[in-house]
Amino acid sequence: MTTQTILLTGASGGIGTAVADAFAGDGWRTILCGRSRESLESTAETVSEAGGTPVVRPLDVRDEDAVFDTLLETIPETLDVLLPAAAVMPHAPGERPLDEEYYEDVRTVLDTNVYGLFTVLREALQFMPSDGRVLVPSGSVARDPKPGMGTYAPSKAAAEALARGFAIDVDQTVGIVDPGLVATALTGDTGRDPTDVAELFQWAALECPAEKLDGEIVGLREWKQATR
Structure with missing residues (x-):
């Protein structure tokens, strides 16, 4: 059993839920953050059944004061791993060319996927030891845009840039984890089952050499080569 702590945003489903369950199997204290308390409570049930200690905290990552308060009130000593998985895409993949994007949706996506990510990283790093790890989820769309992805693809490119910038400026290891296409609400449930990639995030958090993760993708x- 461990006394370590992981905090996940976007823990209401998808990758966040799957990774929380995986860490729970090793007895981690798991702080679950997201906008929907009902969905977080569902995740907490599975985390408890897997042997973890869940803490549910509804949170809007765009609210910097709420982010800091959440960290202050839920981190017992230090935060060992951060998975900032909160992200939005207001339309189905492939359905919104950039030149047809709605201004209000641009603001929503950038506020959550970029500003929200910055806020969570900036505030959480204060609670992390120098050997703590931040795992920023991303995908190839950040580097190889596909048609109709609207503002989502640029927002993920910005998220990767933020991860690389923090990696240069802070002692903690800040890396980008690309699990490929995963079946979540954002992808229209197309792709790999989130549980199939949860071990990738565990490996990145616990086993991947820091120099291969910090500021890198x-x-x-990489996971399969290291673990086969």
Whole structure:
């Protein structure tokens, strides 16, 4: 059993839920953050059944004061791993060319996927030891845009840039984890089952050499090469 703590935003489903369950199996204290208390409570049930200690905290990552208060009130000593998985896409993949994007949706996506990510990283790093790790989820769309992705693809490119910038400026290891296409609400439930990539995030958090993760992108290939 461990006394370590992981905090996940976007823990209401998808990758956040799957990773929370995986860490719970090792007895981690798991802080679950998201906008929907009902969905977080569902995740907490599975975390408890897996042996973890869940803490549910509804949170809007765009609210910097709420982010800091959440950290202050839920981190017992230090935060060992951060998975900032909160992200939004107001339309189905492939359905919104950038030149048809709605201004209000641009603001929503950038506020959550970029400003919200910055806020969570900036505030959480204060609670992390120098050997703590931040795992920023991303995908190839950040580097190889596909048609109709609207503002989502640029927002993920910005998220990767933020991860690299923090990696240069802070002592903690800040890396980008690319699990490929995963079946979540954002992808229209197309892709790999989130549980199939949860071990990738565990490996990135606990086993991947810091120098190969810090400011870098690790994905399925690196994970499989290291663990086969």
